[in-house]
Amino acid sequence: MADEIVRRGSIKLAPENFLTETQLQEARTARRQFMAKALAMGAGVAAAVPAGSALAAAAAGAGEKEILELPEHTKGLGQPVAARAYGQPSKWEGGLQRRESPGLTRVPQASVSFCPLQGMFGIITPSGLHFERHHQGWWDIDPSKHRLMVNGLVKVPKVYTMDELMRLPQVSRIHFVECGANTGMEWGNVAVPTVQYSHGMLSCSEFTGVLLSTLLDDCGIDLKKAKVVLAEGADGSSMTRTIALDRALDDVIVAWGQNGEMLRPENGYPLRLVVPGVQGVSWVKYLRRIEVGDMPYATKDEAVHYIDLMPDGQHRQYTSIQEVKSVITTPSGGQVLLEKGFYNITGLAWSGRGRIKQVDVSFDGGRNWKAADISSVVVPKALTRFNVGWVWDGRPAILQARAVDESGHVQPSYRALRAVRGTKSIYHNNAIQSWLVRESGEVFNVQA
Amino acid sequence: MYKRKFVPLALGLMLAAAGVAAQAAPKAPAGGYGVGRPATEAEVKAWDIDVRPDFKGLPNGSGTVSRGQDVWEARCASCHGTFAESNEVFTPLVGGTTPDDSKTGHTKALATGTVPQRTTIMKVGTVSTLFDYINRAMPWNSPKSLSTDEVYSVLAYLLNLAEIIPENFVLSDKTIAEVQQRMPNRNGMTTAHGMWDIKAKPDVQGSSCMKDCPVSAEVTSRLPEFARNAHGNIAEQNRPIGPVRGADTTKPPTANAAGAAAAPAVMPTPAEPASPAAGLVGKHNCTACHAKANKVVGPSWDQVAAKYKGAEGAEDKLVAKVKAGGSGVWGAIPMPAHAQVPDAELRQMVQFVLNGAK
Incomplete structure (x- = not known):
């Protein structure tokens, strides 16, 4: 690529915008070195750099290209109104x-x-x-x-x-x-x-x-x-x-x-x-x-x-009502946490019997639970959004969510559900979902 | 001061009242809304085709096993197999029941688990269901095209295959109640559960434990390694920004290491507009039997394109073939004739298939 300029500490767009393992590792190393330097200079600097930003290291030099070199969309004329008569999501x-x-x-x-x-x-x-x-x-x-x-x-x-x-x-x-x-x-x-x-x-x-x-x-x-x-x-x-x-x-x-x-x-x-x-x-x-x-x-x-x-x-026969259920949507199976540190865990809860009353989240496979924040409007028989903060220490963890509805029905575990309904029901599986976070940051669908 | 206090209170009352009103059904004005009109008898007859378990709604008519076999072979066998046993396009309709089940009214294999795949006849307890469904929704690509007697006949053939009625049985609105008494799984349904009545008690209640709860730390199930990429590359199914990326499932998982895993950000390629021919294959129902990459009833278009790649006169040959129908090239299941499709559109679709169905 003609415009391939290696700048330490910034994320370089590889061909087809793929980042190789080496490139990502470079970015992380550079960031860690910068963080160490900043800490040596004084804690205040470190606090000013948002944790979790893989680009933080760029601040060590003159700054990021994304800021220092004004992009086309800042210097040019954009699209007219009604260019797309029915709007579409961003191409990204x-x-x-x-x-x-x-x-x-x-x-x-x-x-x-x-x-x-x-x-x-x-x-x-x-x-x-x-x-x-x-x-x-x-x-x-x-x-x-x-x-x-x-x-x-x-x-x-x-x-x-x-x-x-x-x-x-x-x-x-x-x-x-x-x-x-x-x-x-x-x-x-x-x-x-x-x-x-x-x-x-x-x-x-x-x-x-x-x-x-x-x-x-x-x-x-x-x-x-x-x-x-x-x-x-x-x-x-x-x-x-x-x-x-x-x-x-x-x-x-x-x-x-x-x-x-x-x-x-x-x-x-x-x-x-x-x-x-x-x-x-x-x-x-x-x-x-x-x-x-x-x-x-x-x-x-x-x-x-x-x-x-x-x-x-x-x-x-005639099983109809969708019983209380929840799931963490981010992070979830197939996703990768980019690094250790703070994450907003978010998910959905719902019940066919009415409103969601409470959602609990566990980070240790169901041993200990903590109440999540209900972060959307709470409407009967509607999805309800929950969020809860979590600091990932880089060790394996099993994430679970468990909802309770206004009728007092608590979302069951797989074990409880299977004890009554076996495993061949096909329908109405409202069991607690487990996501295993490995040291690599990759999240896997598991049953625990 | 008085006003200031009063306003929020009044507003509060109004909101509370609105909250209540939102749940209640509106009251019609005196004399009704004045919309809609009475349905005519013929209109109700045309649409009200449902048949209940007590046979209310069942039309008069009859059919024999042998006539049913003829209809079956012409209209049903290409998807369900000659003996309703095929597992190619749909799950098998027949199999897994015994004459003994007809006596007890319970499909024994459902309890013993000795038949891994549940056939329709193993499950269904009501013969009315089969009549109703064949009558309203079959054949697959041309529902509601069977006459009443053809529906009776096809059902008779099916019931004979399932050893529920003998070969000489005449199935009719008069005799169908006898068949109900022999349905293998007629006693196999229960409504004793908490998922019909909203006020019913759920059968499984979770635990409310918050601290030091008893759990097994063991992971009992996970996706096998070979299935890692079975749903496509997950990296391409996630957003390229944010706290997480999709894992690159074209590669094995990264070995555990302190720090984070590799997560390639995949920027999506904007979708190309579909070709007009892609619309035609939908319009003419080709997609009922064919798909681009996988075999459905007929061969995939990729298979067809590969077979005729570089062959001289392939286009003309295929246009003629699609028009006339036939079987043999891709197996025994016949492709129906398509005389009704205009030649120009046929040619466009054949070109589309030969050019990779893009």
């Missing part, structure tokens, strides 16, 4: 994408893509990174031709257009959606390397729509006979799921909005069901029909799939 953020887990499914239309939790902040999932689960491929449906029918145990079976639905009283609420099979690959043993694949069938959005109860009222639901509702999609699979009536009359939303815009096609445009606290399969996409009934329907996704095999050979 391309590593964080929805990804498939190789070998998990064999047909891409009946598959899953996982949300990159390892690099996300706060509680809202950007719509383009929302995890996907399709049963027979996704569609981008003409909203002017989409209809919702409500029938069954109602006074008047009715049909609504999108125009009509969007005139009705609406709510906007933040809720998580988690696939019942999230973390399902890990029931028996560690199977995947990172939190994207272990917990990434999880997303959280602000959804806007009309409460299902408003529509059921509008059609004159027969509350004396009604026990359940069936939700049905308009796609080829015409996905159907039975939903408990108390859920349907409480906070279930017939939604068209997601994070301020319409639903994305992959998430059910133009209409989907939002069933707060209940597993994703019940959040029927491309929603075309609601039927009020008096018994569960035992549909394919509640009689062949989404049934939880117990050790005695019985399957639990």
Whole structure:
């Protein structure tokens, strides 16, 4: 490379921006030498240099190129407005994408893509990174031709257009959606390397729509006979799921909005069901029909799939609620801590039974716990962000998080969970996750 | 002073009231909202196709095992295998049950764990589920294209393969209840759990211990070394800035050493726009059976491109082949004819495949 100038103590961009082990080691050595010098001169200097900055050593000389040599973007004219009519993430953020887990499914239309939790902040999932689960491929449906029918145990079976639905009283609420099979690959043993694949069938959005109860009222639901509702999609699979009536009359939303815009096609445009606290399969996409009934329907996704095999050979049917769960997202499996010192440990907690009350974090594999800070708004049946400070001393450590919800339910360990449910359930694995930090700084998915 | 004190209090009350109102369903105006219209009988009939375990919703009709076999071979076998045993595209539908299970209503192998892969027939307890699902969602790439009698027939064939009904059984809306009494896992479901009713007690409660809690220090499970890079290079799946980097999983883990591990920062390459042909293969459902790098039902496009690399007349030959359909080159599973696809688009897609499907 023509512009390859070796300057001690700064990070040099290697070809394709890779840093070799030698180069990183150089940067660290230079930094340590500088720190020693600064300490000799007086502690005040050291304090002024932020710990954890691999570039700190540059301050020993005249300074960093990044400061001393003004870059193009400081000296030139930038892009005009509306250069991109629909904004896109920075080109530097391309590593964080929805990804498939190789070998998990064999047909891409009946598959899953996982949300990159390892690099996300706060509680809202950007719509383009929302995890996907399709049963027979996704569609981008003409909203002017989409209809919702409500029938069954109602006074008047009715049909609504999108125009009509969007005139009705609406709510906007933040809720998580988690696939019942999230973390399902890990029931028996560690199977995947990172939190994207272990917990990434999880997303959280602000959804806007009309409460299902408003529509059921509008059609004159027969509350004396009604026990359940069936939700049905308009796609080829015409996905159907039975939903408990108390859920349907409480906070279930017939939604068209997601994070301020319409639903994305992959998430059910133009209409989907939002069933707060209940597993994703019940959040029927491309929603075309609601039927009020008096018994569960035992549909394919509640009689062949989404049934939880117990050790005695019985399957639990109609398991729906996603129980209290949490996971540390940074640092997590497959990531590398750059050096010793202070780290902000951050993660997510959620419960289908309501609000998160407390999150505890352990750095010694569950021997001792400390309460983390709840750092986001705390909304029922929504992701909740927690943070806690940790000084890594360079020795191996096992990081865990454990959540408690407002019903008093405490997230269980693998041992406790397996003692009751065995290892073949596939669904509803809400066990405490362990991340092993090795001396090298590399983090591994382990079960302890 | 009076005003100053009053304002926050009033605001507080308003917020509290709003908080309550947000959870309650809105009240409709007298006379309703005036939106929506009654569904016609024909409309309800067109969409209300669900069949319940008590057979409410089951359409009148019938089918035989032998007719089912014909439909099966034409419409189902390419994915599920001739005997519904195939593990190529989907998990096997049939296998793992015994005539004895039909007597007890429990698939024994589920308790003994003697059959590692659960087939559909091992799990399903309700025959209505099978009718409903075949009727609404099969065949895979052309759901809802079977007639009612074809659905009965296919289901009869499947039940015969599973040794639930004899070869001469006529499955119909009249006889299906008898079949229910022979379903191998009809007693295999339980609703005794805490995950339906939100107020139910969870079956597993964690520990609230905060200090000196009993734990086993042993790591009982970790990813085997050979799987390190099975999900691609993790370095490319992380942000190139921040407190951590993704590990370069194309290399073995760095040996433990004081200090930090190597963590190459990988700057992403901006994605190139997809070619128009990439849209066509979606539009014409090619992706139901083909993918770029891996075999799905048919060969991968990379395999096809490799086979015909540099071959004279490959493009014309493949255009004709896709149009007419056929089998033999890549195995026994036939590729259907695609007469409905315009020639120009066929050619565009064949070029796309031969040029590496990029």
